Amino acid sequence: MDTEVIIKTASGAERVSVLFSEFPDQDSHCVVEDCDKVADKPVLIMHSLYPDQNNQLVKLVLLLSALKDAGAVSVAVFVPYLPYSRQDKKHVAGEAVSLDVVLSFMANAGCDQLYTIDCHFMKGAAQCERAGLSIKNFSAGKRLLDHCRSVLSNEDLQIIGPDEGAKYLLDGTRSGHMKKLRGGYGELAKGNSYRKIAELKSEHLDITCGDIVIVDDMISTGSTLIKAIDNLKNQGAKNISCVASHGLFIGDAYQKINKLCSNIVVSDTINHLKSVPVVDDLLIEKIIPDWFKLDPASTDHTRI
Ligand code: R5P
Numbered sequence: 175m176d177t178e179v180i181i182k183t184a185s186g187a188e189r190v191s192v193l194f195s196e197f198p199d200q201d202s203h204c205v206v207e208d209c210d211k212v213a214d215k216p217v218l219i220m221h222s223l224y225p226d227q228n229n230q231l232v233k234l235v236l237l238l239s240a241l242k243d244a245g246a247v248s249v250a251v252f253v254p255y256l257p258y259s260r261q262d263k264k265h266v267a268g269e270a271v272s273l274d275v276v277l278s279f280m281a282n283a284g285c286d287q288l289y290t291i292d293c294h295f296m297k298g299a300a301q302c303e304r305a306g307l308s309i310k311n312f313s314a315g316k317r318l319l320d321h322c323r324s325v326l327s328n329e330d331l332q333i334i335g336p337d338e339g340a341k342y343l344l345d346g347t348r349s350g351h352m353k354k355l356r357g358g359y360g361e362l363a364k365g366n367s368y369r370k371i372a373e374l375k376s377e378h379l380d381i382t383c384g385d386i387v388i389v390d391d392m393i394s395t396g397s398t399l400i401k402a403i404d405n406l407k408n409q410g411a412k413n414i415s416c417v418a419s420h421g422l423f424i425g426d427a428y429q430k431i432n433k434l435c436s437n438i439v440v441s442d443t444i445n446h447l448k449s450v451p452v453v454d455d456l457l458i459e460k461i462i463p464d465w466f467k468l469d470p471a472s473t474d475h476t477r478i
Pocket of ligand 1: 390392395
């Protein structure tokens with residue numbers, strides 16, 4: 175997703191152009207080209223924070239700060255995938271809760287409202303206040319499962335979550351979730367902050383021989399799905415598909431999972447060759463109408 179900035183006007187909305195560039199030493203630089211248009215207007219930024227999340231975060235806070243400086247009355251931000259959302263608590267003493275650091279970074283730069291999709295710590299359509307930021311989360315889960323149903327021409331899928339956190343994505347009567355337990359950090363001193371999966375169990379699941387779909391909020395290294403697929407295959411499952419909102423596919427995760435299942439369905443929150451388009455739909459159906467309600471400057475969200 176290219177960065178887009180729109181302002182609310184009396185007749186609808188208007189785009190404002192932004193230029194990002196880099197100094198020779200790679201410091202980021204941001205200029206809001208039509209900054210005089212922004213004064214006294216509510217603003218919505220659409221910006222992708224992945225891949226290259228650390229650089230993209232800096233660009234976003236520079237843009238927020240430039241818009242506030244140009245006199246924007248409020249700034250809402252839509253990021254399809256929120257990096258750092260998995261570090262929402264401490265697992266060891268002395269650890270930074272990076273989610274809160276990132277949220278307050280945005281809030282302090284001037285973000286008043288954050289919109290996102292299948293944010294790991296929010297578990298489905300919900301809103302919350304955290305680290306000084308108001309956050310609204312929307313889910314792509316139902317759209318992705320419906321897509322899977324149409325690809326498989328089967329309405330009656332058995333839908334399995336690989337852990338308790340995926341419970342909110344389950345739908346249908348024949349659904350259930352596994353239990354996942356992560357171990358401690360193994361190799362922090364070597365620079366790797368990864369907590370391996372110590373155990374993944376599916377004790378009370380009655381696996382049938384039809385089409386089975388494993389659904390999760392995200393696929394990162396693929397370890398969760400690979401363990402879940404192995405587990406289901408050991409119980410006799412044959413036709414397994416994998417569905418997730420965010421497909422990060424670190425290293426060769428895609429190839430590894432692809433060898434083990436019949437379909438991989440992910441959304442376009444992260445650019446990927448074979449993704450199901452959900453970002454624009456959620457933007458048009460949910461996010462822009464919600465943003466228009468935040469401020470009474472205009473009510474006609476169709477005139478963008
Ligand atoms: C964690 O609880 C998430 O919901 C996902 O299950 C996890 O982040 C997937 O990561 P990976 O693909 O590395 O196992």
